[in-house]
Amino acid sequence: MSRHYRIGIGGIAFESSTFSPLHSTTADFHILRGEEIVAGYPYFENGTFEGREDVSWFGTLKARAIPGGAVATASYLEMKNELLERLEAVLPLDGFFFDIHGAMSVVGMDDAEGDLVAAIRKLVGPNCIISTGMDLHGNVTAQEVENIDIFTAYRQAPHVDAMETKARAVHNLLACLDSGTRPYRAWQRIPVGLPGERTSTFWEPGMSVYGKLTESDVVPGVLDASLWVGYVWADQPRNSATTVVTGTDPDAIAAEATKIAKRYWDARAEFDFGVPTGDSDWTIAEALKSEIKPVVISDSGDNPTAGGAGDIPLMAQKLLAVPEIASGEKTALLASLMNAKVVEEAKAAGVGAEITVTLGGVNDPVNGFPLEVTGTVHSIHPSDTIMGGDIAIIKSGGLYILVPQRRIQFGMPESFDRFGIDLHSLDIIVIKIGYLDHEWEDLTPVRLLALTPGAVNQDIVSLPFQRVQRPFYPLDADMAEPEWAPQIFAPIGE
Ligand SMILES: [Zn+2]
Structure with a gap:
């Protein structure tokens, strides 16, 4: 019928x-x-x-x-x-x-x-x-x-x-x-x-x-x-x-x-985790020691593809504290720190101008904080995606910081093609994603996951849960089988 x-x-x-x-x-x-x-x-x-x-x-x-x-x-x-x-x-x-x-x-x-x-x-x-x-x-x-x-x-x-x-x-x-x-x-x-x-x-x-x-x-x-x-x-x-x-x-x-x-x-x-994992300092130290370049590090707690706010500047702060990066002797790229105001400031200053901006602490002031960064406006890229808006790249020492107007995910190496920065030429690439296999595996064999603070902190036991049903693994690690x-x-x- x-x-x-x-x-x-x-x-x-x-x-x-x-x-x-x-x-x-x-x-x-x-x-x-x-x-x-x-x-x-x-x-x-x-x-x-x-x-x-x-x-x-x-x-x-x-x-x-x-x-x-x-x-x-x-x-x-x-x-x-x-x-x-x-x-x-x-x-x-x-x-x-x-x-x-x-x-x-x-x-x-x-x-x-x-x-x-x-x-x-x-x-x-x-x-x-x-x-x-x-x-x-x-x-x-x-x-x-x-x-x-x-x-x-x-x-x-x-x-x-x-x-x-x-x-x-x-x-x-x-x-x-x-x-x-x-x-x-x-x-x-x-x-x-x-x-x-x-x-x-x-x-x-x-x-x-x-x-x-x-x-x-x-x-x-x-x-x-x-x-x-x-x-x-x-x-x-x-x-x-x-x-x-x-x-x-x-x-x-x-x-x-x-x-x-x-x-x-x-x-x-x-x-x-599918890759070596440690705190932010450990991942940066490992990356600096690595003979193989580039080293990819995920700032996993602030991953916007899982719900992170995308503006915690901890990794930028840590990278700029490395003398070889601050001096430009080594190069790194960080994607990204969303900040609409900084994009406007970069546009107003113009490409090549030196500016001092404050990144972080807007979307997630609980896990993040404001970080003052001085650098040059390396480039400005008009929006070509639904979600990202315009993107400014600020270069401080050897660190390129991608600053989008809106929250955006840089999920794959090809997401960076339009910026004219050769990923293979960099020493360190910090991204905010969960999975470092597939395309990232093709880019480099050295990929590390940094256990960083944020809305999607991977250290589950440290999260301030109040309303989940207990017992619950791993919060109650010794719980009996239901x-x-x-x-x-x-x-x-x-
Ligand atoms: Zn899913």
């Missing part, structure tokens, strides 16, 4: 640290509406998915932003209300693709995505099948599982499978519509909070723990097995690793969820 389906799409995809004093607002988001949403997916071809002519797609609102601090309540409500208004206008729907990241914190709320999907469910009613494809760094709550029929999540970090996962979420939605299936979900919280930097799937034990999910997929009665590392920089009760197994056989999905949870738990102490008893959610609409 063939019929025509009406499927809505929408969501707010954001990752935000509650340890950042810098709140995010609507202006930080890139928002797509209506038909722009479908046009933005690489896995839709000319508005169709898998060649299916029997589906009409209705984009509502899809917002995303560079990770940051918690979303201001009014901004969240503004985006939520617009999504719901657009959703109401396209009812009735047979299905809804809920496209989120899963780690959005909103000021004053404990479960933002749960709140959003509960409101969506209320509008679309129990007969609409909701499917989601999430980042594995999301925190998954009972409220979400109550309202979502089908879960899937990335299985690789870094997320080379992001688009494949989103496409799988849409594929699963259509499969359930075609077969008339409303699946069960088995949900198991795993009381472990680890940063993504330790839990990459490109080395062990992450590789095996995630690799084995495909074994659960093929168990009869299982549709999808998902495992979330979670988002650890959220001081909320929902913060934890989780597994959700979706399927038609409640016993089978419970058994698989237990296996997955236990496997992650058993590996908890083995997860480690009794695994996945909660089963009955098919929605029955």
